[in-house]
Amino acid sequence: MSADMPDIDPLDGLRAPQDPDCDVFLTGTVFLDIIFTGLDSAPVRGTESWARGMGSSPGGVANMATALARLGLHTSLAAAFGDDHYGEYCWDALEQGEGIDLSLSHTVRGWHSPVTVSMAYEGERTMVSHGHEAPPPPAFAPPGAPAASPRCPPRSRAAIASLAPGRSEPWVATAARRGALVFADVGWDETGRWDLDGLTDLEHCQAFLPNAEEAMRYTRTDCPRAAAHALAERVPLAVVTLGAEGAYAVDAATGTTAEVPAIAVEALDPTGAGDVFVAGFVTGTLANWPLADRLAFAGLTAALSVQEFGGSLSAPGWAEIAGWWQRIRTLTGQDPAALQRYAFLQDLLPAAARPWPLRRAVPTIGFRP
Numbered sequence: 001m002s003a004d005m006p007d008i009d010p011l012d013g014l015r016a017p018q019d020p021d022c023d024v025f026l027t028g029t030v031f032l033d034i035i036f037t038g039l040d041s042a043p044v045r046g047t048e049s050w051a052r053g054m055g056s057s058p059g060g061v062a063n064m065a066t067a068l069a070r071l072g073l074h075t076s077l078a079a080a081f082g083d084d085h086y087g088e089y090c091w092d093a094l095e096q097g098e099g100i101d102l103s104l105s106h107t108v109r110g111w112h113s114p115v116t117v118s119m120a121y122e123g124e125r126t127m128v129s130h131g132h133e134a135p136p137p138p139a140f141a142p143p144g145a146p147a148a149s150p151r152c153p154p155r156s157r158a159a160i161a162s163l164a165p166g167r168s169e170p171w172v173a174t175a176a177r178r179g180a181l182v183f184a185d186v187g188w189d190e191t192g193r194w195d196l197d198g199l200t201d202l203e204h205c206q207a208f209l210p211n212a213e214e215a216m217r218y219t220r221t222d223c224p225r226a227a228a229h230a231l232a233e234r235v236p237l238a239v240v241t242l243g244a245e246g247a248y249a250v251d252a253a254t255g256t257t258a259e260v261p262a263i264a265v266e267a268l269d270p271t272g273a274g275d276v277f278v279a280g281f282v283t284g285t286l287a288n289w290p291l292a293d294r295l296a297f298a299g300l301t302a303a304l305s306v307q308e309f310g311g312s313l314s315a316p317g318w319a320e321i322a323g324w325w326q327r328i329r330t331l332t333g334q335d336p337a338a339l340q341r342y343a344f345l346q347d348l349l350p351a352a353a354r355p356w357p358l359r360r361a362v363p364t365i366g367f368r369p
Contacts, residue, residue: 008318008348009072010287020155022101023073024282025175027153028061028162030079030094031114031129032086035271037309039121051119055310058090059116063272063311064160067279067301069098070317073286076154078104080134082113098312104154108134118271120309125271156180157286160278161205165189165198176204183207183282185274186214194218196234207237207285209278215240224248225259237285239295241277247295258292260341263303272311277302279315293344300324300342322349 009015011023038052058066061079068075077100081087087107094100114131152174153159159175163186176182184205194217202208208231210218215227215238224240225248231238232250239249246261280301284294301316304324308314325345328334 010283022076022154022156024068024158025076025153025156026160027078030058030062030090031060031116033057033059033116035118035310037120039119055313057310057313058093059311064275065100066098066312067276067315069100070315071283076101081107082111083107083109084112086113158282163199163201165191168200172201173204181206185209205235208235209239211241249291249295251291256291258295260295260299262299265303265307267306270306273302273306276305276315296341325349
């Protein structure tokens with residue numbers, strides 16, 4: 001949290017003594033991300049390309065954890081860290097820099113940190129990754145479980161899972177049974193089956209947030225909105241991201257639907273934008289906001305993130321959100337209806353904010369205080 005930005009707790013007034021200390025729990029693989037920006041085109045075979053910008057930061061599941069923490073949610077991450085300099089850097093950046101609880105994380109001796117090199121150009125990205133699966137800590141994971149899959153996650157308001165076909169992670173059912181709202185995304189199905197029944201942990205989820213292509217393939221539909229309605233028959237809340245068109249959601253319990261257009265921005269690097277969207281939506285859900293406000297906030301945080309490079313580096317905090325809201329209302333020619341869509345921010349944000357645009361911290365390996 002910025003020193004010149006008052007702390008904002010999105011759950012202020014909702015917390016009670018009996019509530020869990022943890023707002024959101026998640027687990028997964030932490031990568032060291034090295035990001036090159038300012039490339040005019042994709043690298044050409046047999047040539048050397050020079051980038052005009054570069055940064056490094058924790059990536060992978062750290063993108064989501066950082067986005068949640070910067071929005072004021074008490075975040076707990078269970079992950080494996082290498083005992084190399086990369087692992088030490090990622091641990092310090094997350095624990096000391098972002099205030100993320102790593103008490104369920106562990107360091108693996110002799111295991112090197114997974115690394116991703118990301119090259120951003122023309123609003124897209126190309127990534128090259130390398131890593132080996134870390135052995136799970138015996139205190140947390142049952143035999144045969146993926147790395148960093150805790151047997152007993154902490155009590156939390158919410159948990160975030162990444163679903164994969166044919167794979168069930170016991171902690172998801174445990175988290176749901178202990179009262180956590182489970183939010184899930186999904187990756188590309190390399191098997192090509194696109195079988196919803198193969199996502200066995202979906203039955204424990206409160207919300208499912210695939211992109212339009214994933215949603216249509218899983219539901220055998222040719223329209224992302226129709227896909228959202230089909231998914232709402234399997235999960236209480238279906239949210240389908242529509243890229244440049246925004247997002248569409250269906251609340252199965254109430255029959256409520258909501259659609260919010262995307263904010264038009266010049267994208268520098270889309271890395272981590274999906275993670276930031278989920279973090280924004282989780283924040284709004286835990287704060288009991290109306291469905292359309294949750295979609296709008298998630299889309300706003302994602303739009304702010306793609307204007308900076310990197311995954312966790314680009315995740316906006318309340319200072320960025322306040323700066324954007326202050327500036328956007330002073331620009332001439334704004335659509336009053338579009339501004340009204342974000343008027344709910346007025347009651348959340350302080351009257352004064354730092355000038356926009358804001359320069360965010362860019363942690364880079366090698367710099368020491």
